[in-house]
Amino acid sequence: MSMTLKINGETKTVDAEPGTPLLWxxxxxxxxxxxxxxxxxxxxxxxxxxxxxxxVRSCQTFIEDLEGSEVTxxxxxxxxxxGAAVQQAWLELDVVQxxxxxxxxxxxxxxxxxxNAKPSAEEIDEYMYGNACRCATYQxxxxxxxxxxxxxxx
Amino acid sequence: MTLATSRRGFLKSAAAGAAVLxxxxxxxxxxxxxxxxxxxxxxxxxxxSDGQVIAIVxxxxxxxxxxTGLTSLIAEELGVTMEQxxxxxxxxxxxxxxxxxxxxxxxxxxxxxxxxxxxxYRTAGAAAREMLIAAxxxxxxxxxxxxxxxxxxxxxxxxxxxxxDFVAAAATMTPPESPRLRDPSEWKIIGNExxxxxxxxxxxxxxxQFAMDLHLPNQMxxxxxxxxxxxxTVASFDDSGATEVKGFIMAKALPQNNGxxxxxxxxxxxxxxxxxxxxxxxxSAAETRSSAEIREEIIAAxxxxxxxxxxxxxxxxxxxxxxxxxxxxxxxFYFPLLAHAPMEPLNCTxxxxxxxxxxxxxxxxxxxxxxxxxxxxxxxxxxxxHIKTMxxxxxxxxxxxxDADYQVEAxxxxxxxxxxxxxxLVWTREDDIRGGYxxxxxxxxxxxxxxxxxxxxxxxxxxxxxxxxxxxAFEPMAVRDGVDGTTVExxxxxxxxxxxxxxxxxxxxxxxxxxxWRSVGHTHTGYVMxxxxxxxxxATGRDPVELRLSLLEGGSEEQEREAxxxxxxxxxxxxxKPAEGRAQGIAVHKSFGSYVAEVVEVSGSVEDGxxxxxxxxxxxxxxxxxxxxIRAQIEGGIGYGIGHAMRDQITLSGGEVDQYNFPDxxxxxxxxxKAIEVHIVPSAxxxxxxxxxxxxxxxxxxxxxxxxxxxxxxxxxELPMAEAGVSFA
Numbered sequence: 095m096s097m098t099l100k101i102n103g104e105t106k107t108v109d110a111e112p113g114t115p116l117l118w119x120x121x122x123x124x125x126x127x128x129x130x131x132x133x134x135x136x137x138x139x140x141x142x143x144x145x146x147x148x149x150v151r152s153c154q155t156f157i158e159d160l161e162g163s164e165v166t167x168x169x170x171x172x173x174x175x176x177g178a179a180v181q182q183a184w185l186e187l188d189v190v191q192x193x194x195x196x197x198x199x200x201x202x203x204x205x206x207x208x209x210n211a212k213p214s215a216e217e218i219d220e221y222m223y224g225n226a227c228r229c230a231t232y233q234x235x236x237x238x239x240x241x242x243x244x245x246x247x248x
Numbered sequence: 249m250t251l252a253t254s255r256r257g258f259l260k261s262a263a264a265g266a267a268v269l270x271x272x273x274x275x276x277x278x279x280x281x282x283x284x285x286x287x288x289x290x291x292x293x294x295x296x297s298d299g300q301v302i303a304i305v306x307x308x309x310x311x312x313x314x315x316t317g318l319t320s321l322i323a324e325e326l327g328v329t330m331e332q333x334x335x336x337x338x339x340x341x342x343x344x345x346x347x348x349x350x351x352x353x354x355x356x357x358x359x360x361x362x363x364x365x366x367x368x369y370r371t372a373g374a375a376a377r378e379m380l381i382a383a384x385x386x387x388x389x390x391x392x393x394x395x396x397x398x399x400x401x402x403x404x405x406x407x408x409x410x411x412x413d414f415v416a417a418a419a420t421m422t423p424p425e426s427p428r429l430r431d432p433s434e435w436k437i438i439g440n441e442x443x444x445x446x447x448x449x450x451x452x453x454x455x456x457q458f459a460m461d462l463h464l465p466n467q468m469x470x471x472x473x474x475x476x477x478x479x480x481t482v483a484s485f486d487d488s489g490a491t492e493v494k495g496f497i498m499a500k501a502l503p504q505n506n507g508x509x510x511x512x513x514x515x516x517x518x519x520x521x522x523x524x525x526x527x528x529x530x531x532s533a534a535e536t537r538s539s540a541e542i543r544e545e546i547i548a549a550x551x552x553x554x555x556x557x558x559x560x561x562x563x564x565x566x567x568x569x570x571x572x573x574x575x576x577x578x579x580x581f582y583f584p585l586l587a588h589a590p591m592e593p594l595n596c597t598x599x600x601x602x603x604x605x606x607x608x609x610x611x612x613x614x615x616x617x618x619x620x621x622x623x624x625x626x627x628x629x630x631x632x633x634h635i636k637t638m639x640x641x642x643x644x645x646x647x648x649x650x651d652a653d654y655q656v657e658a659x660x661x662x663x664x665x666x667x668x669x670x671x672x673l674v675w676t677r678e679d680d681i682r683g684g685y686x687x688x689x690x691x692x693x694x695x696x697x698x699x700x701x702x703x704x705x706x707x708x709x710x711x712x713x714x715x716x717x718x719x720x721a722f723e724p725m726a727v728r729d730g731v732d733g734t735t736v737e738x739x740x741x742x743x744x745x746x747x748x749x750x751x752x753x754x755x756x757x758x759x760x761x762x763x764x765w766r767s768v769g770h771t772h773t774g775y776v777m778x779x780x781x782x783x784x785x786x787a788t789g790r791d792p793v794e795l796r797l798s799l800l801e802g803g804s805e806e807q808e809r810e811a812x813x814x815x816x817x818x819x820x821x822x823x824x825k826p827a828e829g830r831a832q833g834i835a836v837h838k839s840f841g842s843y844v845a846e847v848v849e850v851s852g853s854v855e856d857g858x859x860x861x862x863x864x865x866x867x868x869x870x871x872x873x874x875x876x877x878i879r880a881q882i883e884g885g886i887g888y889g890i891g892h893a894m895r896d897q898i899t900l901s902g903g904e905v906d907q908y909n910f911p912d913x914x915x916x917x918x919x920x921x922k923a924i925e926v927h928i929v930p931s932a933x934x935x936x937x938x939x940x941x942x943x944x945x946x947x948x949x950x951x952x953x954x955x956x957x958x959x960x961x962x963x964x965x966e967l968p969m970a971e972a973g974v975s976f977a
Contacts, residue, residue: 114516114773115516118516122279122463122514122516123514125463126456127456127458130458131460131675132592134677137909137911138910167454171453171454188450188877189875191881192641193311193447193456194589194590194591196451211516218690223918224920227591228642229884230886230888230916231880232917233883233923234880244780245958
């Protein structure tokens with residue numbers, strides 16, 4: 095099935111069967127590999143992207159439901175005001191270790207800051223709960239979100 | 249300015265006419281230099297006349313920091329900033345890129361990356377510096393002693409020029425045998441809190457390339473349907489369902505019939521096709537034991553005389569001392585199987601070049617393992633097999649199997665094709681959780697005799713568990729007089745001066761494949777030693793810190809270092825003065841040459857939910873090369889230790905793994921630990937490990953803190969804690 099997908103501001107034509115997770119269209123068809131496969135069951139958040147500005151797990155978002163939607167991935171975060179602030183904060187604090195989950199962490203962090211400009215530690219923990227990091231970089235993720243909020247406030 | 253990190257970029261620059269200086273080592277370990285990459289394919293640092301400097305990192309990067317650490321050693325000695333140097337991963341070559349602690353074997357493990365490279369990489373950087381300076385001194389007609397390289401400029405005697413200007417002349421020189429290493433007082437990068445990770449920028453914008461991200465032209469994706477129980481084989485299979493899946497190519501049984509390989513055009517097609525495959529398994533010879541039986545076997549072994557008297561103690565005398573003591577503490581511990589579950593599921597890609605050579609693309613932890621296996625599988629000499637090491641999305645030990653398990657699977661899957669297309673073998677999370685290679689199950693039975701004055705009269709310590717090393721290629725190296733040191737480490741090499749200690753060991757059967765898991769034996773030995781120590785303190789009314797310090801008064805270096813981290817963590821955590829409604833637990837453990845003490849502060853209750861408010865750590869890992877990387881490793885090690893102790897286990901029913909994926913092998917989450925603070929002990933001693941040593945003290949410090957909450961619970965003796973009646977908020 096041929097369909098069009100709007101991703102990072104560009105319209106792409108992809109050939110995918112209904113039921114195909116957005117994750118695999120992004121990774122295997124469009125070869126945009128910043129979005130990661132971690133569990134396939136929406137339990138780790140490594141595949142988080144935005145659909146119409148809202149963070150979703152792309153491994154459980156199906157291609158047929160995206161007609162007319164805007165998909166945004168980590169590759170577009172440098173151009174996003176909040177995304178760039180989160181990336182800057184992540185670099186200042188060296189949040190990453192292995193880094194495999196961090197695209198998803200950043201996409202969730204941007205989603206949080208979009209709806210809450212100054213989240214408390216508890217609010218960060220609640221919002222970011224679904225993003226697993228096996229390296230346990232959580233202290234720095236929490237600090238990174240708060241640092242990004244400061245950068246945006248300045 | 250950050251330079252392009254790519255071998256291709258370097259070659260392009262070199263091909264464009266720039267001169268090159270490459271510094272490496274001979275097979276005997278002496279410094280060697282050359283004027284082209286062709287002349288030396290295995291350097292530690294490459295420098296071009298246009299000023300590019302690239303460190304060749306012999307250890308893979310799974311987040312633990314060698315891409316930053318080894319690069320910083322070269323930068324420090326050469327005299328460039330961290331912004332003026334880039335890194336690339338080394339090819340497979342066990343003669344030049346071997347882990348100096350492993351012999352002729354290239355690999356990362358045992359928290360040794362910095363420890364074994366510290367001298368080697370500084371020496372390579374210093375040799376390059378001295379050669380460039382010698383070339384500049386000759387050209388300028390000045391004394392070499394008056395020159396240095398500072399921020400990439402050869403400087404001194406009133407002159408200054410970029411180091412690249414002297415590359416062509418330096419490349420014709422013989423490298424110095426023992427170049428002068430910079431005095432620690434000269435260090436600008438080593439020990440600098442501000443040094444940032446070299447791999448951060450590509451990991452925050454999606455550009456980092458993990459092996460999973462590789463898409464070679466025309467590649468196939470392979471997934472393997474594996475038997476539900478270890479030892480099962482394929483009786484027959486039917487792929488008619490799979491043929492309905494768009495993108496399915498073919499399905500073939502592995503040569504040993506221990507699985508069916510599904511080949512497809514994409515990952516999603518492979519996932520679907522494997523699901524649609526119908527396999528009839530022959531389970532007649534398969535594993536049928538349950539985890540309850542594994543546990544029973546281990547407990548029974550603990551209650552019998554041990555096979556091995558590990559420390560040659562007079563067991564009769566120790567038992568008599570314990571039995572005759574004023575008070576006897578007895579505790580039996582059990583530790584379940586655990587999966588590593590790195591974020592990036594296992595995968596690797598294999599291709600054949602036009603001239604018949606084999607290339608493996610892999611987040612490769614131990615290149616020599618697959619390199620040797622591939623010589624056998626492909627019947628090729630070592631030089632016709634190439635390993636391209638890519639970034640690895642975590643490991644925690646899982647990527648370092650003695651039998652190169654997933655790389656061999658990929659090779660077998662590739663051999664069954666016509667080799668015209670690259671094959672990318674992909675594991676799903678379910679494959680990872682259910683696929684074996686677990687932290688072995690282990691049990692301890694400890695009986696401690698206490699004198700009336702609170703001192704220890706005797707310590708009878710029995711361990712039983714599944715040996716990691718026996719039956720592997722590492723057995724001759726790691727097993728002494730029948731004892732696999734990785735089962736008892738942490739009890740045997742403990743700095744405490746414990747009087748009258750007997751250590752016994754019995755190996756039990758392996759019902760599944762077992763493997764080292766972040767901090768190996770210390771995962772359970774540290775827990776047992778440090779919860780026992782807390783029990784001794786409680787039973788004798790002594791302060792847990794004071795008790796430990798009293799056992800570290802022998803004056804040895806290791807006792808002094810262990811005591812120092814204890815004192816530092818006690819000071820920084822406000823030991824003995826928890827906030828209202830909170831309680832503290834402490835633990836200290838030496839592993840991989842480093843000393844880590846941790847205080848866990850908790851609130852809440854066992855019934856309504858324990859909250860981990862704060863973990864404070866103190867680490868002595870020798871010279872702190874990259875302090876912020878060290879802190880990050882200790883933070884991560886704490887999380888890894890605590891997360892699994894809270895709620896994770898792998899169990900078997902009838903030989904089949906019960907867990908499937910993260911929903912039933914729940915990772916540590918951001919809300920589980922509210923804060924972590926890490927303090928580093930200043931040291932001038934040789935650097936030791938940081939990847940693993942943060943893990944062992946974390947769980948026992950938590951167990952001790954939970955007891956201190958005063959809900960009347962004892963120290964949790966069987967993990968995970970959630971199964972022992974402890975709830976977490």
